[in-house]
Amino acid sequence: MNLYHQLIENPLFFKWIYHNTPEINSYWEHFLNEHPDDATVIREFKEGFERHLQYDKQQLTEKEKKDLALRILKELEHVDNRKKQRRIVRLTMRYAAIAILFLMVGSAVTWFLLEDKISDRYAHFPPPQNLNIQDPTLIIENEQEVALNKGKSELEYSDEGKIIVDKQQVIEDDNSEAVKMNTLVIPYGNHSTITLSDGTKVWLNAGSRLMYPSRFVDKNREVLLIGEAFFEVSKMEDKPFIVQTPDIEIKVLGTQFNVSAYPDENIAHAVLTEGSVEISHKNQGVFDRDIVLRPGQLVAYNKQNSSTNIYDVETEYFTSWKEGYLTFTNSDLNRVVKKLERYYNIHLRYADPLDGSMRISGKLDITKSQDVIFEYMNSLTNLNFVKINERNYLIK
Missing domain, CATH: 3.55.50.30 (Phage tail protein beta-alpha-beta fold)
Structure with a gap:
């Protein structure tokens, strides 16, 4: 069996192509970022499949998948095969070593792979312990889980520190002076709105998580988003609002904008509908300078090649989901x-x-x-x- 066949026989590689999940994609993005010398070869091989299979490939048999792989390899013959083979040997050995671990930890991989890409300023936000939640859930300080309405849910933080859940349940805070780190988990098939303690309103789309403090006490109002959300930020001149995602950071004073940063998508983007936002990348040197958007503009960051583009757009196409x-x-x-x-x-x-x-x-x-x-x-x-x-x- 030659070296290319060894990669073709690797189940973790095919799982990335044919049965992609946020966890699988996050793992591979993390791995490629950590091994840039190998990234070009692996991405080129994967892109060969994507050129042939535009969307869903699960209807193919295992034999058909391997036959397709062989055809793609022929298309790549112009590349230095000897160099690629040496890389593939190393990769195959690595994947074999971690495959069992990956399957054991399951969806818990998501947070720990993203954690390295989150800025130091956000390091004090603890990862939620239960990352495999199937229903809409509010996690309070990693200690209490509150079930929310399925389909559409709503949270509101009052000035007194109370949390109003779906306009019915009221959660009292025994120690309203203490800042608690909360996580709002909205799986696929659901969506939610949340009014934060500063009055900022957030619409959270399906398949998203929002981590935030119960009260904003630092010089910045800072939250972490994985997925997609629309923000209507309360204006505070002396306390900027910052949305962290695994790849980009968005800083505002008071404005309305949409952010899409799903782990399983290669493009992260932000669309501004009102006000202004300043956007920077987590890795220094990727952007020549911070980007300031004006209303009606979209900034798109490509995770694969670290390119950034700005477009004038009809914002309705990117924000109408919340309506x-x-x-x-x-x-x-x-x-x-x-x-x-x-x-x-x-x-x-x-x-x-x-x-x-x-x-x-x-x-x-x-x-x-x-x-x-x-x-x-x-x-x-x-x-x-x-x-x-x-x-x-x-x-x-």
Whole structure:
């Protein structure tokens, strides 16, 4: 068995390509950042699969996956094979050594891989102990877990230190003077709004986590976001509001903006609707200077090549989710489908993966049931969204 076949036989590598999860993707991003000499080879190999399979590959058999890998290897023959083989030997040995550990820790990998990318200023935020939560949950100081309404939930912090949960339950704080670190966990299929102690309102999208203090007592109001959220920040001239993500930092005084920083996506972006924000990268030297956005602009950071671009955009396309609908113009179907998967906590696969590159325009009322949405998608795309079971659909 040659060296390329050894990589093809590596289950952890194929899991990254065919059964990607936030945990798998976070692990690989972390590994490639730590081993830049190997990163180009691995990404090139993975991108070869992505050129052939635009979206979901789980319908392929194991034999078909390996056959595809062999075809991709032929396309890469112009690269120095000897150099690649030496790298692959080292990588294969490393993956074999950590594969068992990875499977044992499961989703707990997410936080610890992201932790290295979080700035020192955020080091005092402790990681939540239970990272495998399946339902909307508020974690208070890593000690108390509060179940929230499924689907849509709401939290509000009062001036007296009380937490109002879904407009009904009131959580009293026995020691309101102490600052507690809280984590709001919103899995796929759910969304939430939270009013922080300073009056800032946050809409949290499906598949997201927000870590924040019960009160802001430092010179900065600082929170950590993993996933997507829309922020309506209360203005405080003497206390900037800072949103940390694993890759970028956003600093504001009072404004409205959307941030998308999902671990399983290669692009992190922020869109400004009102006011101004200053954006910097966690790794010094990546940006020539901090970026200041004006309303109607989007900044996109590519995690793979560390490139940054600024665009003038219609902000509605990036913020309408908080109002209960998705708006898209000439978007590829893959992108829309990914949002639907998160919002409804379902899985969609293609009978023909090339259908994912179809360009579509429209508006979806995601307050409707998924069946109603897919009836509309049927007419919009001339494809059939066929229900297999409660969580799985086939697009054909």
